[in-house]
Amino acid sequence: MFTEIKAAIEKADNIIILPHKSADADCLGSAFALKLILKKLGKKALVMLEEKEPFPHTCGILNGVEEQVSLNADLVIAVDCGDLERLGERIGVFKSCPETVNIDHHPTNTMFAKYNFVDTNAAATGEIIFHLAEFMNVALDRDIAENLYAAIVSDTGRFSYSNTTENTHIIAAKLHGYKINHTEINEFLFERNSLNKLMLVKAALNSLQVYKEGKIAAVEVTREQLLKLGATEEDASGLISYPRSLETALISVCFRESTVSDTVKVSLRSNIYDVAQIAKQFGGGGHIRASGCSIAGNLKDAKEKLLDALFKVIE
Ligand code: AMP
DSSP, X not given: OHHHHHHHHHHOSEEEEEEOSSOOHHHHHHHHHHHHHHXXXXXXXXXXXXXXXXXXXXXXXXXXXXXXXXXXOSEEEXXXXXXXXXXXXXXXXXXXXXXXXXXXXXXXXXXXSSEEEEOTTOSSHHHHHHXXXXXXTOOOOHHHHHHHHHHHHHHTTTTTSTTOOHHHHHHHHHHHTTTOOHHHHHIIIIIOOOHHHHHHXXXXXXXXXXXXXXTEEEEEEOHHHHHHHTOOHHHHTTTTHHHHTOTTOSEEEEEEEOSSSSEEEEEEEESXXXXXXXXXHTXXXXXXXXXXXXXXXXXXXXHHHHHHHHHHXXX
């Protein structure tokens, strides 16, 4: 399928790259790496984001993020996006373009584009972008390599999650060949927290609850806490790692009330259960071991519904 995507890119002049809403480091690193790759091919390329201030901390270590002029696209490429809904308000941009590409690694991907490249064995979408650059004979540079490294190191939990493969390490080794500043990227992504973020962690840990003899571990943060702390989406994105680290937990979950709508964002993790299937029951998706969904309504009801589904899995 790279062949068709290559042809679509070669034919296009103006290309818009669409990361999913609430884009994480894999999504953003892949999108900005792709933009730089397309520019090397002589294309006009723009990353169109959903949020005005997307994950500022992550963007702080990516390259090619600077302000961009708008484009009338003849090709759009969705990146790391499992379904059309994940494009949020930009769904119209996608649908109005005659040529569409979908590059992703989520098993729940709905193949929504004209050309779809979905590799569920890729630990990160960054791995696919690396291979696409190779396929298109684009020589990487340090900026592209750093974006791809940020993408891969984050979606693999610093090369520790079960999605990490030999290929992941081979790609990372090749990226090191471009003299990437891996220490700074790791420090920035994993070791520097704002006070707001640490206060949010404190609030989340305070809410820790276990069910089914500790097989399920859950934390929650309310809209009120998020607003009071001025916490961002990005601040809240890593909270799931705390219940996940409970030694008895087979499934971990983080509930987070949205500050802008009457919904609850749910993150799910498991080392043995297929949590993508659980998220799918609530209109979400993701990976077998890491998934998410948004449930309409208040925190109490969302928790009840989701925990009910988990209790059915863990009898
Ligand atoms: P998160 O818990 O937000 O870190 O997301 C874990 C995984 O699930 C990521 O690969 C996301 O892309 C995916 N995911 C999260 N929320 C949703 C959703 N509402 N719909 C589809 N996929 C989701």
